[in-house]
Amino acid sequence: xxxxxxxxxxxxxxxxxxxxxxxxxxxxxxxxxxxxxxxxxxxxxxxxxxxxxxxxxxxxxxxxxxxxxxxxxxxxxxxxxxxxxxxxxxxxxxxxxxxxxxxxxxxxxxxxxxxxxxxxxxxxxxxxxxxxxxxxxxxxxxxxxxxxxxxxxxxxxxxxxxxxxxxxxxxxxxxxxxxxxxxxxxxxxxxxxxxxxxxxxxxxxxxxxxxxxxxxxxxxxxxxxxxxxxxxxxxxxxxxxxxxxxxxxxxxxxxxxxxxxxxxxxxxxxxxxxxxxxxxxxxxxxxxxxxxxxxxxxxxxxxxxxxxxxxxxxxxxxxxxxx
Numbered sequence: 001x002x003x004x005x006x007x008x009x010x011x012x013x014x015x016x017x018x019x020x021x022x023x024x025x026x027x028x029x030x031x032x033x034x035x036x037x038x039x040x041x042x043x044x045x046x047x048x049x050x051x052x053x054x055x056x057x058x059x060x061x062x063x064x065x066x067x068x069x070x071x072x073x074x075x076x077x078x079x080x081x082x083x084x085x086x087x088x089x090x091x092x093x094x095x096x097x098x099x100x101x102x103x104x105x106x107x108x109x110x111x112x113x114x115x116x117x118x119x120x121x122x123x124x125x126x127x128x129x130x131x132x133x134x135x136x137x138x139x140x141x142x143x144x145x146x147x148x149x150x151x152x153x154x155x156x157x158x159x160x161x162x163x164x165x166x167x168x169x170x171x172x173x174x175x176x177x178x179x180x181x182x183x184x185x186x187x188x189x190x191x192x193x194x195x196x197x198x199x200x201x202x203x204x205x206x207x208x209x210x211x212x213x214x215x216x217x218x219x220x221x222x223x224x225x226x227x228x229x230x231x232x233x234x235x236x237x238x239x240x241x242x243x244x245x246x247x248x249x250x251x252x253x254x255x256x257x258x259x260x261x262x263x264x265x266x267x268x269x270x271x272x273x274x275x276x277x278x279x280x281x282x283x284x285x286x287x288x289x290x291x292x293x294x295x296x297x298x299x300x301x302x303x304x305x306x307x308x309x310x311x312x313x314x315x316x317x318x319x320x321x322x323x
Contacts, residue, residue: 001206001213003266006036009210010262012201013061020057020194021050022181027174029262030279031058031146035207036214036258039169039251040125040145042110042160042283044294046152049174053195055106055146062207063200064103064142071113073158077120081130095132100124103140103204107147111157118164121145125167142207151294162242162286169251170276171283173294210261217257218267222311226270227252233304234281240300242286252280270310277305 001009010032017028031054034041043051059066069080082098099105100121110118124130128139147168149160165171177185188194227249235243255276256268278301285297 001209003213003217003261003264006210006213006261007264009202009206010036013058016061016198016201017054017057020188020198021054022177022184022188023174025174026275027172028054029259030170030172030276032262033255033258033276034169035142035144036210036262037169037251037254038142038211039255040147040167042165042168042171043146043148044151044171044173044283045148045175047150049176051148051174052106052108055104055148057195057198058146059104059106060195060198061200062104062202062204064204064207065140066104066106067099067102068106068108069099070108071110071117073112073114075113075117077117078132080117080120081124081132084133093133095135095137098130100130101137101139103142103144105143105145107145109149110147111149111160114158115161118158118160122164122167142204142211162284165283166245166247168283169255170279171294172279214258214261215254217260217265219253219257220267220311223256223268223270223273224253226308226311227256227273230273230277230281230304230308233308234285234301237300237304239288239296240285241288242284244281244284248281248284252276255280270312274305274310277301 010029013032014028017023021028031041043054045051056066069075078098080098080100082096082101084093085096086092087094107121124139124143125145128141128143130137130139150157231244231249231252234240252273256272259272259276260266260268278298282294282297282301285300287293287296287300289296
């Protein structure tokens, strides 16, 4: 698939979702970036800001299978992955697939489940497969997890461990819409629910082709060096106990390629990396902060992007050189 076709596909999906969601900032483009890069998204925001509706609208726009799991403290790993059930007629165990066998999995309020159940998603998010009773079963393609959580309510919740957070390509915190945006929400929903009338504008095959084409976007050596320098810088501050891992660095590479593609470019700019630094890196930092750790992690990433030297384009050459 050509870059122009990827940009057109992303534009159709964005336009369709925006008939339901009044988006603020670039959060919808960031979700599309994660999707095309083959990663997953954690929507971390206060109740009532449209996290679940956004996930549903995106899934309906893609025209692929979607399943939802409402995470609760009594949810078991088998309720996510599936389990072997004894068939009395056949006198044998047979595997019953869980909701994770889908294309888009909405993990609603993921931090309400116990760590044991949360860990059921580790293998399927990273390796696109599920192993139960010693048998490994591949998941469908594409496979995209959109998880939501409420950061302000702690009663009955279990914070996601670092290994689980690292499985998400991005953590997005859209926040409240603008005054004009809130008025538009009232106008859209005053007579009916636009989500119920939403139709798909893409096919699964198109999405797979776009995902396969995004890695062809060029990333120059200075930009790759910039990604490495920014990754290493996250491990330096004294208040950081765990910086960005090599896996996080690779996800930054993939995300920057997808971001460039949906904006119609076949090459990555340093500004793409800077734009993606907070959503891709901030949730991977472990700091000594207690309350407000997420805010401090994002602040640290902004400070680091301002401090690490950025490659700039040499007007006398057709390549990027270090400024």
